[in-house]
Amino acid sequence: xxxxxxxxxxxxxxxxxxxxxxxxxxxxxxxxxxxxxxxxxxxxxxxxxxxxxxxxxxxxxxxxxxxxxxxxxxxxxxxxxxxxxxxxxxxxxxxxxxxxxxxxxxxxxxxxxxxxxxxxxxxxxxxxxxxxxxxxxxxxxxxxxxxxxxxxxxxxxxxxxxxxxxxxxxxxxxxxxxxxxxxxxxxxxxxxxxxxxxxxxxxxxxxxxxxxxxxxxxxxxxxxxxxxxxxxxxxxxxxxxxxxxxxxxxxxxxxxxxxxxxxxxxxxxxxxxxxxxxxxxxxxxxxxxxxxxxxxxxxxxxxxxxxxxxxxxxxxxxxxxxxxxxxxxxxxxxxxxxxxxxxxxxxxxxxxxxxxxxxxxxxxxxxxxxxxxxxxxxxxxxxxxxxxxxxxxxxxxxxxxxxxxxxxxxxxxxxxxxxxxxxxxxxxxxxxxxxx
Numbered sequence: 082x083x084x085x086x087x088x089x090x091x092x093x094x095x096x097x098x099x100x101x102x103x104x105x106x107x108x109x110x111x112x113x114x115x116x117x118x119x120x121x122x123x124x125x126x127x128x129x130x131x132x133x134x135x136x137x138x139x140x141x142x143x144x145x146x147x148x149x150x151x152x153x154x155x156x157x158x159x160x161x162x163x164x165x166x167x168x169x170x171x172x173x174x175x176x177x178x179x180x181x182x183x184x185x186x187x188x189x190x191x192x193x194x195x196x197x198x199x200x201x202x203x204x205x206x207x208x209x210x211x212x213x214x215x216x217x218x219x220x221x222x223x224x225x226x227x228x229x230x231x232x233x234x235x236x237x238x239x240x241x242x243x244x245x246x247x248x249x250x251x252x253x254x255x256x257x258x259x260x261x262x263x264x265x266x267x268x269x270x271x272x273x274x275x276x277x278x279x280x281x282x283x284x285x286x287x288x289x290x291x292x293x294x295x296x297x298x299x300x301x302x303x304x305x306x307x308x309x310x311x312x313x314x315x316x317x318x319x320x321x322x323x324x325x326x327x328x329x330x331x332x333x334x335x336x337x338x339x340x341x342x343x344x345x346x347x348x349x350x351x352x353x354x355x356x357x358x359x360x361x362x363x364x365x366x367x368x369x370x371x372x373x374x375x376x377x378x379x380x381x382x383x384x385x386x387x388x389x390x391x392x393x394x395x396x397x398x399x400x401x402x403x404x405x406x407x408x409x410x411x412x413x414x415x416x417x418x419x420x421x422x423x424x425x426x427x428x429x430x431x432x433x434x435x436x437x438x439x440x441x442x443x444x445x446x447x448x449x450x451x452x453x454x455x456x457x458x459x460x461x462x463x464x465x466x467x468x469x470x471x472x473x474x475x476x477x478x479x480x481x482x483x484x485x486x487x488x489x490x491x492x493x494x495x496x497x498x499x500x501x502x503x504x505x506x507x508x509x510x511x512x513x514x515x516x517x
Contacts, residue, residue: 110166110180110181110182111179111180111181111182111252111254112181112182112184112254112255113181113182113183113184113254113255114184114185114186114254114255114256114257114258115159115163115183115184115185115186116185116186116187116188116244116258117159117160117161117185117186117187118158118159118160119158119159120155120156120157120158120159121155121156121159121163121183121185122153122154122155123136123153123154123155123156123167123169123181123183124152124153124179125152125153125154125169125171125178125179126152126169126178126179128151128152128171128178129151129152130151130152131151132151132152132171133151133171133172133173134149134151134152134169134170134171134172134178135169135170135172136149136154136167136168136169136170137167137168137169137170138165138166138167138168139165139166140168143156143167145157145159145162145163146158152169152178154167154169156183159183159185160185161185161186163183163185164183164184164185165182165183166180166181166182166183167180167181167182167183168180168181186258188244188258188259188260189257189258189259189260190259190260190262191259191260191261191262192262192263192264192295192343192344192345193237193241193261193262193263193264193345194263194264194265194266194345195237195238195239195263195264195265195294196236196237196238197236197237198233198234198235198236198237199233199234199237199241199261199263200231200232200233201214201231201232201233201234201245201247201259201261202230202231202257203230203231203232203247203249203256203257204230204247204256204257206229206230206249206256207229207230208229208230209229210229210230210249211229211249211250211251212227212229212230212247212248212249212250212256213247213248213250213253214227214232214245214246214247214248215245215246215247215248216243216244216245216246217243217244218246221234221245223235223237223240223241224236230247230256232245232247234261237261237263238263239263239294241261241263242261242262242263243260243261244258244259244260244261245258245259245260245261246258246259247259262295263294263295264293264294264295264343264345265291265293265294265295265345266293266343266345266346266347266348267289267293267297267341267342267343267346267347267348268289268290268291268341268348269341269348269349269350270287270288270289270299270339270340270341270348270349270350271287271288271289271290271350272285272286272287272337272339272350272352273285273286273287274286274335274337274352274354274359275359275361276326276356276359276360276361276446277361277362277363277387277389277390278389278390278391279360279362279390279391279396279442279446280326280329280391280392280396281325281326281391282323282324282325282326283323283324283326283359284315284321284322284323284324285301285303285321285322285324285337285339286318286320286321287299287320287321287339287350288320289341293341293343293345295343295344295345296343296344297341297342297343298341298342298343299320299339299340299341299342300339300340300342301322301337301338301339301340302337302338303322303324303335303336303337303338304335304336305327305331305333305334305335305336306331306333308327310324310325310327311324311325312324326356329356330356331356332355334353334354334355335353335354335355335356336351336352336353337351337352337353337354338350338351339351357445357446358446359446360442360445360446360447361446361447361448361449362387362389362390362398362440362441362442362446362449363387363388363389363390363440363449363450364387364438364439364440364449364450364451364452364453365384365385365386365387365400365421365438365439365440365449365452366384366385366386366387366388366452367383367384367385368382368383368384368436368437368438368452368453368455369382369383369384369455370382370434370436370455370456370457371457372457372458372459372460373424373459373460374460375460376459376460377430377431377459377460377461377462378426378427378428378429378430378459379424379425379426379428379459379460380404380424380425380428380434380436380457380459381422381424381425382402382404382422382423382424382425382436382438383421383422384400384421384422384438384452385421386398386421386440387440387449390440396442396443397419397442397443398419398440398441398442398443399416399417399418399419399440399441399442399443400416400417400418400420400421400438400439400440400441401414401415401416401417401438401439401440401441401448402414402415402416402417402423402436402437402438403415403436403437403438403451404425404428404434404435404436404437405434405435406428406429406432406433406434407432407433407434407435407456408432413427418443419443428459429459430459430461431458431459431461432458432459433456433457433458434456434457434458434459435454435455435456436454436455436456436457437451437452437453437454437455438451438452439451439452
């Protein structure tokens with residue numbers, strides 16, 4: 082019995098010793114705060130860069146993604162599982178050289194308004210605590226002042242954004258991490274609604290004239306006849322939602338309210354409209370213009386109704402065609418009902434034309450935007466080559482140039498000189514005959 086009691090007492094004493102040692106180890110460990118997702122570097126005491134060390138976390142090998150650089154352990158993209166007590170042992174003697182209590186967490190985000198004075202508090206330190214502040218790992222160079230554990234930035238702007246860290250003096254331990262985001266409260270959003278899929282439904286979109294520069298959410302409410310309607314957010318456009326028409330040809334107006342909300346404020350816009358006022362098809366598609374053979378003043382134009390219009394047979398469209406030669410600024414217009422082709426008969430011969438179309442429901446709504454412009458030039462007769470009217474083949478004659486004559490030799494009379502001598506002799510003979 083005595084042996085059992087003795088063994089039990091030894092076990093309890095061992096547990097107490099281990100627990101005490103762990104507490105002493107934690108008390109002596111320096112705390113290192115890091116942000117989730119960052120790469121973390123831990124330095125093994127003051128060892129030189131060429132020192133060789135072995136790292137342990139909570140007494141076991143470090144299995145997280147890492148690399149070692151001399152006395153430094155670099156953990157890659159830390160998360161909450163990276164928290165723990167890291168110890169480093171110098172390989173030459175096996176002695177422990179440092180203990181680091183790594184605490185990984187998220188930097189708390191602090192939103193502030195552009196132009197305001199911003200106060201950041203270093204954790205829960207007392208008012209008489211002395212701290213050093215850093216922003217993005219460097220000294221704070223903005224216009225600021227410090228009051229104990231508080232940093233006060235004056236008249237912040239967009240350049241004040243950053244990750245602010247505070248370190249308690251004199252041990253240099255980081256006590257807080259603040260992600261400062263500077264922006265503006267939202268203004269009233271500009272809201273527009275349109276039905277390009279009549280009679281299925283409509284969509285509304287919105288935008289802020291002045292971006293707030295900080296995350297902003299939007300609350301949407303749509304009512305018809307004092308009843309809320311189901312809203313479906315657009316998968317491709319974040320500032321757009323879709324609503325199905327609960328009934329057709331309703332005399333009750335629709336009311337849409339969009340509220341912009343961020344950490345600095347909120348603002349709302351409400352609009353009301355009747356069903357018929359927001360019907361606006363998409364532009365016609367597959368517009369083609371081509372010349373008409375043997376007619377120098379005609380262009381044939383064809384197109385298709387917009388593919389987004391669900392039932393063109395039940396809800397037919399009419400079209401508006403405009404065209405002009407590129408040499409003129411004035412458009413010519415033709416309104417067409419329930420047709421997807423038209424022949425232009427008054428085109429200028431040989432001039433290139435620009436052509437566009439718009440579409441509209443036969444009875445309600447407004448005209449669509451213009452289609453993508455197409456270009457075409459009326460048919461032109463091909464120029465025929467000029468041929469001779471004389472029968473028979475014409476054989477061209479060519480003259481072969483004679484070779485250049487040799488240069489005259491000194492003392493040899495030229496042809497001009499011979500003629501001159503002959504003329505002189507003739508003149509003397511005539512004089513003699515006249516004397517006789």
